[in-house]
Amino acid sequence: MIHNIPYLAVVALVAIGFWAMIFRKNLIKVIIGIAIIESGVNFFLVALGYRSGAYAPIYTHAPSGQMVLPVPQALTLTSIVIGVAVLALMLSLAVQIYKKQGTLDTRKGVLKK
Amino acid sequence: MQSILTTPSGYWDPLMWLFGLAVAIGFALFIRSLGQKSYNKETDQTKPFISGNPEVSKSESHVKASNLYWGFMESLKSYYSKIMRFHTGNVNDYVLLLVFVIAVMFLIIVLAGVI
Amino acid sequence: MSIDWLLIHSPALIIAVPLFAAFAMPLIKKLGNKTRNGVALATVLLIEILVIMLAKDVFASGARSYVFGAEPGLTLPSGYIVPIRILFHVDGMSAFMAIISATIALVAVIYSLKFMEKETALDRYYLLLLLMMVGMFGMEFTADLFNMFVFLEVLSIASCGLVAYRIHLADAPEGALKFMVISSIGALMVLLATGFLYGQYDALNIAQLAKELQFNFIDKIALVLLLGAFAMKCGSFPMHQWVPDTYSVAPAPISILLVVSTQVSLYALFRVVFTLYGISSNVVVVGWYLIVLGLSTLFIGVTMAIPQKDIKRLISYLGVSQIGYMLIAVGVGFSLFANPVEFEIYGFRAIEGGIFQLINDSMYMGLLFLVSGALYYRIGTRNLDSMGGLARPMKVTSICFLIGSLAIAGIPPFNGFASKFMIYETVYRFNPIISIVAMLVSVLTLAAMVRAFSAAFMGPSLPEFKEVREVPKSMILGMVILASMVVFFGLFPSLIVDNLVEPAVRALISRPSYIISLLGG
Structure with a gap:
């Protein structure tokens, strides 16, 4: 049971993120929802990479024994970097929308039908 | 070929x-x-017959896009009012529909194997 | 540097050259606008040549793998052999998609030379355009699920920047933000699915995963996530609403690249369905999923197109509905996958029709978007209500629009007819009702296009358009290239089907040979 807690946290994070994206009407909060889902996914990848009793792949002179394959960590790093870029881009667009339309309400967009 | x-x-x-x-x-x-050759240009034969009403100018008589297919839209009004209400342009609904599709697929593919 | 060397390294070069040229753009700008345009044009031309060379080789002598990093057969100290290398795998289907992307990118750059002239910061425009190409080629060539996610994000971020390029318009940032929200949520679902598969099989390589896949509970969840995410990215009902929002605000050359990028997502969907899961999944359920999505996409797309007042939204909704044809055809083929007899009789032809429709769709959708861009260039509006009588001053443009609309509606002898004919016939054998709905949609498409044509081009010449002239030559060239391809593909369909489409479909459906050519017997 105890080793499933990280996965439960992942489910909770993704669910909270989707809740924010579906039910919050403020664009900034929608973007925060994406950020939360993203942390959930990153957490999932890191949790996958954990092996009990093995060495983390960060030591140059690790004692002999099992060492974890660092692929999930590499994936997570890449995903975090991409996430930062996406977040910055979306926030800058939200600023532009506020300048043009004077509101961040998702229901008041000009593109519909 | x-x-x-x-x-x-x-x-x-x-x-x-x-x-x-x-x-x-x-x-x-x-x-x-094989048709009649008695057609003359530059005479009243080429004018449209509109029961003696004065002819409107050419640029006035252009049918705008929103007036085209008026009958089609009118007869399908009940369908279009529904479908237009569905296209809200609201980004919340876009995500909701993704979740909906994933949920339906989950029921069909994943749970169908379990039960 | 011989031809052989170029050929061997072409999968890497096709990614690396635009990537390098993209980030060199801000420097090249210092040498003047002519040089900048020249370098952008030279890059896409070079890529087009490389892609055609590579595709010719792949069609003639089978798939080609390209290995980055370690030597093949790397063994870890623990004795564990993993395909830890990063692999590109170019088979017939990838090469086919690469031809589409490279051709459309070439046309987009030719068209942009004059079309975007009045805008500022064009070095960044070409930078993002080349990055979009990198993303597309990466998604087509990669044999690795995580790389697919990375290139999907590269493609999304670059396209988002370009959609918001005319940021001074009131609606551009909104369309771009919607696109980015949709793309990033789709990409995160892909990443989650990748995590599920990695956690089970310790591999990211598509071939390795396909070999070990057991289609258990976790695999099914991953399949659902991948299907949902890629179906949204390719704009199928009910997740199609972002498509018109995004396409209509982007500049016209970017709209045509966005059409191709949705097709690349469709390619990723087919790759997941055919290569990653293939026969080991529940083919009938997945096939019917594609068919139902395709049917509803067809119908909703075209009925939404008819009342539109914005010409680009009208074309975008038609683009949404055209995706439905490919989904239906490939879904029919896939649902027969487990039944070799019927698959040989008409399932294979159905997939061929769908893939042929893919290349045709990119041509005529591109043509229509370029024409709408030409109208915008001259009269500065997308509103159909304020257009009229434009056929008189813009003769070539109106003929191109006519060719494009007849092709999209499936009127012979243009290319749309040839592929739709294949789809109707094969789908009719599977289930006549689907085929009848598809034909009805074709009629409605013609109705929507007739409305747009008569509103924009027909009628008396309006006084406010006295000064309108034909668009500049480079824009005409872009449109004429696509229009002549539409006509050529329509007149010689079997030339294209036999030489381009069939090798692509053979590669798409042969899952074992994909695994063997990457991992060995």
Whole structure:
């Protein structure tokens, strides 16, 4: 049971993120929802990479024994970097929308039908 | 031939079709040339007949896009009012629909195997 | 540097050259606008040549793998052999998609030379355009699920920047933000699915995963996530609403690249369905999923197109509905996958029709978007209500629009007819009702296009358009290239089907040979 807690946290994070994206009407909060889902996914990848009793792949002179394959960590790093870029881009667009339309309400967009 | 596309129950040859089209157009032009020759340009014969009402200017008589297919839209009003209400342009709904599709697929693919 | 060397390294070069040229753009700008345009044009031309060379080789002598990093057969100290290398795998289907992307990118750059002239910061425009190409080629060539996610994000971020390029318009940032929200949520679902598969099989390589896949509970969840995410990215009902929002605000050359990028997502969907899961999944259920999505996409797309007042939204909704044809055809083929007899009789032809429709769709959708861009260039509006009588001053443009609309409606002898004919016939054998709905949609498409044509081009010449002239030559060239391809593909369909489409479909459906050519017997 105890080793499933990280996965439960992942489910909770993704669910909270989707809740924010579906039910919050403020664009900034929608973007925060994406950020939360993203942390959930990153957490999932890191949790996958954990092996009990093995060495983390960060030591140059690790004692002999099992060492974890660092692929999930590499994936997570890449995903975090991409996430930062996406977040910055979306926030800058939200600023532009506020300048043009004077509101961040998702229901008041000009593109519909 | 490089143009013949065979399908399971026949074939499609665009060049032959074009040939047939040319023949049909030639035939239509031939029939047209049999018509009366007494048509005169520059006379009242070329004017539209609108029961003696004054003719509106050319640029006034252009039918705008929103007036085209008025009957079509009118007869399908109940369908279009529903479908237009569905297209909210709200980004929350876009995500909701993704979750909906994933949930339906989850029921069909994943749970169908479990139960 | 011989031809052989170029050929061997072409999968990497096709990614690396635009990537390098993209980030060199801000420097090249210092040498003047002519040089900048020249370098952008030269890059896409070079890529087009490389892609055609590579595709010719792949069609003639089978798939080609390209290995980055370690030597093949790397063994870890623990004795564990993993395909830890990063692999590109170019088979017939990837090469086919690469031809589409490279051709459309070439046309987009030719068209942009004049079309975007009045805008500022064009170095960044070309930078993002080349990055979009990198993303597309990466998604087509990669044999690795995580790389697919990375290139999907590269493609999304670059396209988002370009959609918001005319940021001074009131609606551009909104369309771009919607696109980015949709793309990033889709990409995160892909990443989650990748995590599920990695956690089970310790591999990211598509071939390795396909070999070990057991289609258990976790695999099914991953399949659902991948299907949902890629179906949204390719704009199928009910997740199609972002498509018109995004396409209509982007500049016209970007709209045509966005059409191709949705097709690349469709390619990723087919790759997941055919290569990653293939026969080991529940083919009938997945096939019917594609068919139902395709049917509803067809119908909703075209009925939404008819009342539109914005010409680009009208074309975008038609683009949404055209995706439905490919989904239906490939879904029919896939649902027969487990039944070799019927698959040989008409399932294979159905997939061929769908893939042929893919290349045709990119051509005529591109043509229509370029024409709408030409109208915008001259009269500065997308509103159909304020257009009229434009056929008189813009003759070539109106003829191109006519060719494009007849092709999209499936009128012979244009290319749309040839592929739709294949789809109707094969789908009719599977289930006549689907075929009848598809034909009805074709009629409605013609109705929508007739409305747009008569509103914009027909009628008396309006006084406010006295000064309108034909668009500049480079824009005409872009449109004429696509229009002549539409006509050529329509007149010689079997030339294209036999030489381009069939090798692509053979590669798409042969899952075992994909695994063997990457991992060995």
